[in-house]
Every structure is written in structure tokens, then in C-alpha cells.
Amino acid sequence: MSYEESLNNITSVSIRGKIRFLLLILGACCIVTALSLKHSITKRDLLKYDAHQLQENLKTKEQTVYDFLSDSLQVERAKQFDQNERASADFIKSYSDKGVGLLVYKNSELKFWSSFNVFPADPKTVKEGSSFESLRNGFYELIKKTSGDYTLVFLIEVKSHFDIQNNYLENIISKYLSPSNSLSLATYSDPDVYGIKNLNGEPLFEVKLKQGASKSIYGTIEVWLWVVGLFSFCLFLNSLCAWLVRKGYLLTGTLLLAVFFLAVRITDLEYGWFNHQFNLQIFSPAIFGESFFLPSLGDFLLNVIAITWVVLFAYTYRDKYKVPDWLAGSKVGGIVLHLILLLGFSGLAFLFDQVFHGLIMNSKINFNITNIVNLGWISWISIFILCLVWFNVYLIGNIAMQQTLQLNVTNKERLALFLAAFFAYLIYRIEDGFSIFFIAYALFIFIMGWNIYIRKNKFSIGIFAALFFCLAFITSIKYLRFTDEKDKSKRYNIAKKLGYADDPKIISSIESLEKAVFTDAFIAEYFKRPVLDGTFDLEKHVNKILLGGYLTQYEYNLYEYNRQDSAISNKGGVPLSYYKDLVKSGSVKVPESRSFYRLNYTFGYQNYFGIIPIFVDNHRLGTLVIDLKSPQYNYNSQLPEILVDGKIKGEEDYTNYSFAFYNSGRLINQSGKFTYKLSNAGFKGEVGKGEVIRDTLGYTHLVYMPANSKMIVISKERVSYVVRLATLSFFFLVFIIFSVTLYALIWLIKNIDESWGGWFNINRSLMINANKILYKTRIQFSIVLSVVATLLIVGWTTYFYIRDEYRKQQETLIKEKIRKVQLAYEKVVFSSGAIPDANDQTEADFNQFANVNAAYLNLFDTNGNVRFTSLPKIYDFGIIGKKMEATAYIYLKLQQVSEYINPSEQIGDFKYASAYAPIRNAENKTIAYIGLPYYGNEADYQSKIGLFINTLINIYALVFVAIGILAVFLANQITSPLTFIQDSIRKTKLGQKNQPIQWSRHDEIGSLIKEYNKMIAALEESATKLARSERESAWREMAKQVAHEIKNPLTPLKLGVQLLEKSWKEKDPNFEKKFERFNKSFIEQIDSLSTIASEFSNFAKMPDTKLEKLALLPIIEQARNVFTNTEDAEIYIFNHATTELVVLGDKDQLLRTFNNLLKNGIEAGNLSDKCVIKIRIVQDESHVFIEVEDNGKGIDTYLQDKIFVPNFTTKSSGTGLGLAFVKQAVENAGGTVGFKSVTDMGTTFYISFPLS
Structure with missing residues (x-):
């Protein structure tokens, strides 16, 4: 190794050490900062921060109002809003987005309103200037200004307060004021509050932190500090363990990392030092919870990430793990280890089965992948967990198979073991429940093994496509099975619930209702003066009580009786004796109730009635009977979603089911779209058990018998083959996207250099890789890219076209509907002569008219007040005020249009379309306005768009697969002539007879x-x-x-x-x-x-090479033994190879090759130093690499180009044929030879041979 390289290595080690130290410091700083932030930021600070934000937002809105009021021209224009359609429309458009509403009164008569959400009972009761008021559906700041006969009241919503809550109606501080949703209004007894004042400094209201409210911006910072800190600390430990592995402590480094992550997860699960720090939905057990190790989806994700980190670490250093020598040489040990490996793969399959089963069965996660648009981020995290689990399975399998390459087991023996185990397990499963899952999983293992053992783990798109297809097939099979099991379990629970005599929720609601009636002052006053107050007001009052809870879904009737048990009202009620006879005939007393009973002969529905005596000062004034009857079990679909209680909808969504109730073999009740037979001849079951039956109509039926004579059938459409195929294509596409993203991330990390030129290195790598792309790959990429681009453009265009068409269709449908309703009601008006007054009969007639037209209808007078409505609950609950929508009123009243369609009417977060039309009498004079709110249009639109997008994605997924296969086929067809020419050119030998290429086509x-x-x-x-x-x-x-x-x-x-x-x-x-x-x-x-x-003779005989399989190491050792007794020379062999090194070559030539290299090394030694020659041997999957390093004088730079030239020598004697012989001999064996030499430092020869 040169001095420069040694220095670079020392510098590199130093830099890595500094980076590890910096990571440790960064992790510690982030975690300490997060902890200090948690303890230093008190609830008071959070309250102050959020309340200050609310205060500023409120001031902005107040300033907007006062700017308007300070402009006299604006105020005068506002007085004319009820006559100036342009000015009023502009105001609504400008100020509605700012969360500001306006009511204009003239002599206490409402002339203009910008929103129909809420209206004060009497403008005179509102004080001048700014005030804080509680109205029907919330709390508002009212700003009032009186100018002559006109009164302007501005409304700024502070907090909504609805009698019913769901996804669209929430009782929260206005999002315009407090986006964090961490505040609520305070009461006098609350200790920690923050006062909110108006622009004049007058107190309006006080706010407090919600129970368990998150820390808004501080909480977000704290989460990220923990994430960055833990990630940095994990990187530090990973770097430390990698350093240990590089130093040779393989087991220590790997175990240290594994123990670290195990300790982190166990302590977190036990003490909650991380997952309990934050109020995050992902850590909620309400979404997912299975066991101590999997208490939430967030913990599940962290566990899988921890395992993935350890497995990735082991995979990175898989080549360094060695099997013990005694095991590597043992045939029996190798076979046993392969069998253990197969058992391990079976365990991984079982683990995946349990993971997926838990994700679906033990959670409330939406896994409806046939509706991709409605999948939330929780669902995508679950899918990401599945991807990580399969990624771990692949890595573990790859690591294990790589290690088995060191064993003394042939590929034929491996295949025999695999097939034997597979068929043995297959025979066992055929007798104990066969599933194609095992075949697909075995195919996945086989493909992975074939790629590692036969193809030496070479990258191939085809191999990975096959692996992805197997994984997608396995996952889709399990998904369909588990969702089917969950659906069966759900239907079974529903059936048992329907078979119960009493529903605990109903009992609790009835108990609450009974207490409310006993303590209600209005009811007592009614029975004191029933004639004065009237039955209509009593029904409206009790209606509010009933619809405030779980009893919303029940149909009800009220009957009032005086002291003599005679009916008070004239609506033709049932005599009180009828209900008393029901009690005597065996009706069951409702538990925990004094006055309510349940009919004991009902089946398919529940019928409760309460005989409630009304007392005032211990004197009975009369009796109130409340008759409750459960509706059909798809009741939720009969109401707009905005009126369905969120709790009821979440717990009892029967939309996709059909129900049938049989008593003594005869159909007594049914609901849903499936048509049942009058007898239960096609259904068989056992008492207390749920049996699933499949029919030929594409339905599955769960049959449950609560008693011998009673049967409940719950039916649902079967999953079609198209949906099954769509499921397969979805998972296939997900796995491809996951793998491509992961590969790109790994490539990016590997290519970013530690120096400042990292991005330059990436660009250079991109250019180099682009130049290495094969022509075949370019064709495949071009075909796939062109088709994908075309499909994306077509799909995008089609999406916008379909979206607009759906909207147009909806608008056309609403127009046609409102015109038919308009004409039909005008006929009613023509026959009666005028709009009737509101009473029980006229309301029933209007409801019947709405039912005939299959629509919700509202009738408004010419002042925009509600006269009749087929959906009174939306007004009784105070969800909106009893006025016509402002923009519609302007268009119909002022602009005199014949109809108006509002495509984006909104209540809370609920959007829908509405149509309005004038109602004219026989004199063609407008006497009323009729409104048709289409509450289902947005859901219908989203459903159609979702179905279209899902269909498009599923089709495109299949098209992508087909295009990929077609691209490979076409590229092979196009490039096959080039491959043919390439093979012919490769066979071309200079100086020999070469055959011309035969080609019959003239292209x-x-x-x-x-x-x-x-x-x-x-x-x-x-x-x-x-x-x-x-x-x-x-x-x-x-x-x-x-x-x-x-x-x-x-x-x-x-x-x-x-x-x-x-x-x-x-x-x-x-x-x-x-x-x-x-x-x-x-x-x-x-x-x-x-x-x-002899030298010239040997060199001349070089072409006469006799190739044979040779063990390379004995040849090297034989060459060393020749020079063992040489004085002042030491020769060392460092063998890092893990298997026997067999090459194809000429034994005599290879022996003389190493003799020449060793002889040259000894002769090149310095006289003053001892000659040391080091021979290093390493291998990869296909080659062996030998380094022969000496510490001699080296070769001068200007002579290095001629070193392998025949007859060239640097010595005073010799032929100059030694190294020429070495080069020729190595190349004859298919190898390569090169060298690196530094003057006065030594020379290193690098030789490589392909393994045979």
C-alpha cells in the first residue's frame, strides 16, 4: 500500500470517527431539547399561544366589519341589498369567504341575510356595538349598528354547537379563528382560562385548552426533535457496529445493534417513553391493537422499522459472515442446515400470515383497496408495513441462501430437498385444508433460490417482476380471505344483535328519555293547559328530545291522555286501554325503566312503548304514551349523511347488506336490494351458529337462527373476479413502486460522496450509467415510457372530461327534477287556489307530495321563510335557520329567474347541490319558492369519480404489466439480429477462416x-x-x-x-x-x-496450452516452496477465500507464472532490507483475485509501459521473456494481469481468474 493510500485511509477513518461523534451529539441535543421543550412549555404557555392566535384572527374579522361600518357609502348600500341584486351578490361573495355574515333589518323585519346558518330571535335584544351571544347552533360575536330605520347585525362565528355531531358537524371553535382545534369555550368554574376581548378592549368570552389537546406548533417541533434525535442516535450506533464488523467483530457488531433496537422497543412498550409522548392518531389502540408487542399501529410500524434496520445491516455485511469450517465441510450438516432454512421460511410465511391477519381483523383500518381514492393515510401506512414485512422476508432469505453457498451441498441436492419438503407439506395441506398460498410462496422461494444459486444473484428485471407477481398474488389471496372472514364475523355479530331481545344502547337511551320526560317543565305545562298549547308544539318538543340520542333511528308516535284516560288531541290516536292490554298480555318490562315495555312477539324489528304518567306536585295530570318502532336495517341510507349521528353510522353501517327475517319458515320482513323468497327452503342453519351459503346469483348469505322457528339471513354480493384481478394488480403496482422508490433511495445514498462534490458525483454517475445502458434496454424503456406517457395523458384528460360530465349530468338531473316538482306543485296550488296554512294535515300532505316525487323538498314564502319542509329535523336541530339560501333568494326574488341551481351549497363541512324555482298561481303570480336540496349529490359524485379512478388505476396496472412483457418481447425481437451479429463478430478470428453471416431478408x-x-x-x-x-x-x-x-x-x-x-x-x-x-x-x-x-522454445510453444480444472492454492504453495530456503526472503500467503478455488488453466504454465513472479520479487529486493513477499487471495461469486506484493526497488515510471513486452528486461542478464510468459499464461487461462509499482516502495501484481 502506498504512502498516499495509507494517509487517505487514516484520514477517512478520522472523518468517520468525527461523523460518529457528531451524530451522537446531534441525537443527544435533539432529545434533550425535546424533553426540555416538553417540560418548559406549560399548558399556560400553550393556552396563551393558541388564544393569542384566536384573538388576532378575531380582531382581523372585527376590523373588516368596522371598516365596512365606518364607510357611510357601504352602509347606505347595505340598506338597499334587498333591492340591489348585484351589490348583495358581491357582498356575499366577498365576505362569506372571510367568515363574516350580515343581517339587515328594517323596523325589526329581516330584509337581507348573507347566510342562512342562524338568525337571532329578535334584533332588539341584541345590544348596540359588539356582544357575545349564544344562538341556536353556536356562539357568535354580534356587531350591531342602527342607522335610522335600519339595523345591521354582523355575525362572526366563534364556536359551533349542534345537537348532532358527525363528520360534517363538529362542536369546535371556528377554523377561521383557531385552526389548531385545541381550544374550547370556558365556563366560570374553569381554573386556567384566557380572556378574549374585542377591538375596544371589552371582554367577550374566555377560552381554555381542550382535555388532551395537542401542543400545536410546539407539539410538532417536539415530534420532529424526537424523530431526528433517535434517528441520529441510531445512525451513530449503526456506524459504531459497522466499525466493529470491519474490524472483524462480526457477531459483536450485529448483536449489539439487535440488542439496542430490542431494548429500545421493549422499554418503549413497557414505559411509553416515546409513543406516549404525543397524542397522535397512529398510536391510538382504537384504530389497531393486538398484543403487548403490538398495542397500536404506530408501535407496529416502529417494530417493523427496527427489524428492517437490523436485517439491512446484516444484509450489508452478508459476505463477511462465515460458516464454521466443520459445518462447511460436512455433507450431513449442510443438508440439516438447509432443512432448518426451509423451516425458517415456513416460519416467515406464518409470521406474514399473522401480521396481515392482525392488520385486518384486529383493527378499524379502512382496507377497501377497491376504492383507492378513499384510502386514508392510516391505510397507506398499513400497506407500507406490509411492504416492509415482505422486504424483510426477501432480505432474510437472501442472507440465508448466501451463507449456504459455503456448505458442501450441490444445487441438485438443494433442489431435491426443496421438492421433497414442498410435496410433503402439500400432501399434508391437502388433507388439512389446501390453499394456493403455499404454492405461490414456494414459487417465490424457488425463484429467489434459482437467482442466487444458479444465476449468482445477478440483477434481472424479469426475475424481480416474477418475485413481485408472487408477492402480489400471495398478498391478494390473504387480503381476500381475511376481509371475507372479517365480513363474516361482522355479519354474525349483526345477526346476534338482531336476535337479541334488548339492545343495551336502546335500553340506555330509553332510560335517558324517560328521565327527561319526567323532569321536563314544558310537558308538565302542556298537560296543565293542553288546549292552549296544542299537540303540535308538544310533538316538536318531544321530537327534539328523541332525536338527541340513539333513538334517532326509531319511528315514533305520541299519544296524550287526560286524567280520565281520554285522548286529548283529535288526531285519531289509539285508546290508552290498548297499551294497558299489551302490558297484561305479556309485554316485557324494559330493565331500569318504570314505564317502558317491549312487545315480546316481534321479530325483525323492535317495538317499545312507554306509558308515562305526568305528575305535578304529586297530582296526576294525565298520561303520555310514546310508541317506538325500529325501522328497516338500512335506515341510515334513508337520511342525509348530515343528519346521521356519527356514533350510529360508525357502529351500524348496514348499507351493503340485505336482511331477511323468517318466522316458522315464512318471510315476515326484508330490506335491501336482494330479493328473497317467501319461504326459507334455500337456507339451512343451526341454532346459535352462523352458516355461510353461496348461491348462483353472486351473493353470499349468512344464516343465523336465534331459535328453532326463527331465522335471520344477512346477504352481500360476492367479490367478483374483476375485483380479485384488481386486487392483484393493486398490490403488484404497490410493490413495484415501493421497490423502485427504495432502490432510488439506496442509490442516492450510495452515490452521495462525503466530499463537497457529492452532487457532481451523482451527475457524473448518471452520465456514466447512461452510456452503459444497452440498446435493448433503451428500446424497452422507450416503449414503456411512450405508452405510459400516452396512458397518463389520456387518463388525465379522461378524468377531467368525466368529472365535468358528471357535474353536468347532476346539474341536468336536478334541473329536470325541480321542473317536474315545480309543475306538480303548481297544479296543487291551482286546485287549492293558494298556499295552505301550516297544520298537521297540510304538513302530512306536503310530506306525501315529497315522497311521491322521491325528494326532500322545502317550501318558502315570498319573504324567504320556511313554510313546509319534508325534512324538519334539519331545522328543529337548529343546524340551519328557517330561511332560504341567500344567493338563491336574490336570484329568484330580485333577478326573477325561472330557476336557480346552486352547485355548492354548504352546511358545516357538508357540501351539496340545491335547486330552486318559483311557484306561481293561476294568475301567473309568484306566491312561493320551492327548494330541492340534493343532499346525495356530492357523495354520488365522489362515488362515481372514485369508481372511475379505481377502474382506471386497476386497468392501467394490468396494462403496465402487459406493456412491460410486450416491451421485453419486442426489444428482444428487434435486437435479436444485433445479438446474432454480435455473436458472429465475437467468433471472428484474425488470421483464420471466418464464415460469412447468412441473412435472407433485404432490410x-x-x-x-x-x-x-x-x-x-x-x-x-x-x-x-x-x-x-x-x-x-x-x-x-x-x-x-x-x-x-x-x-x-x-x-x-x-x-x-x-x-x-x-x-x-x-x-x-x-x-x-x-x-x-x-x-x-x-x-x-x-x-x-x-x-x-529452452526459453525461446517455451515461449514458442505458448499456443499449445492444455486446459484442465486445477486447484489454484496448491500451485501457489508449490511455487512458494521452491523459494522457501532462499536467504533474506520471506513469502506469506493470506487466503481469504471461503471455498475451494478451481480454475481452468495449464498447470505447468501457471506454476511457472508464479515462479517467475516470486523470482522477480526476490531479485528486485533491496540489499539492505529483507525481502518480504505477500500473496493475498480473495474471491467473489465468479472470480478469484490474487495480489503478489513485494517491498523491492520498484519499476521506474518510464519503463512500466514495456514491462510485458517480449525481450524487454530491466536486469543485466536474462531474456526478457519472463513477464511476457506470465501475461500470456494468465490470458490463456481466461484471466487478467496488471500491476502497480512505486519506486523504492515495491511492486504489486494483480491477477484474476474466472472460477470454474
């Missing part, structure tokens, strides 16, 4: 091949000439070299012979000694000539 490829064949012919001729010329040149050079090398020993031989001849002739007495000395010299010179001849 561009044919022209190319024709030119290629011409080139081959010309090349062969040129090659022959060139070879001849090179041979002549080579032989001339060789002859020169041979002559030179032979001349060197011949010269001393000639001189020696001449000296011997002279000594012989002169009879030299020392002739024998001289002869002996010259004889030795002659033998040395002859040996030199022999050596020269």
Missing part, C-alpha cells in the same frame, strides 16, 4: 450484414498479408535476439579454445589445470546456450 440489417461480409473477406486478405509481414518482422527480430544471445557465450568459448590451442602447441606445463578451468567455463556457456534455447 437494413441485411445491408449491414452484406457490408460486414465484404469487410470480413477484405479483412481476411489483409490479415493474411499482415500476418505474413508480422511473422517476417518477428522472425527477423527473433533472429537478431537469438544471434545476440548466442553470440554472448560464443565469444568466451572461441577465446577459450584459442588459448587452449596455444597452450597445447607451446606444451604449457599447466595445460591440464587450464583445460580443467576452461572446461568448466565451456560447460557454463553451453548451459547458458541451452537455457536460451
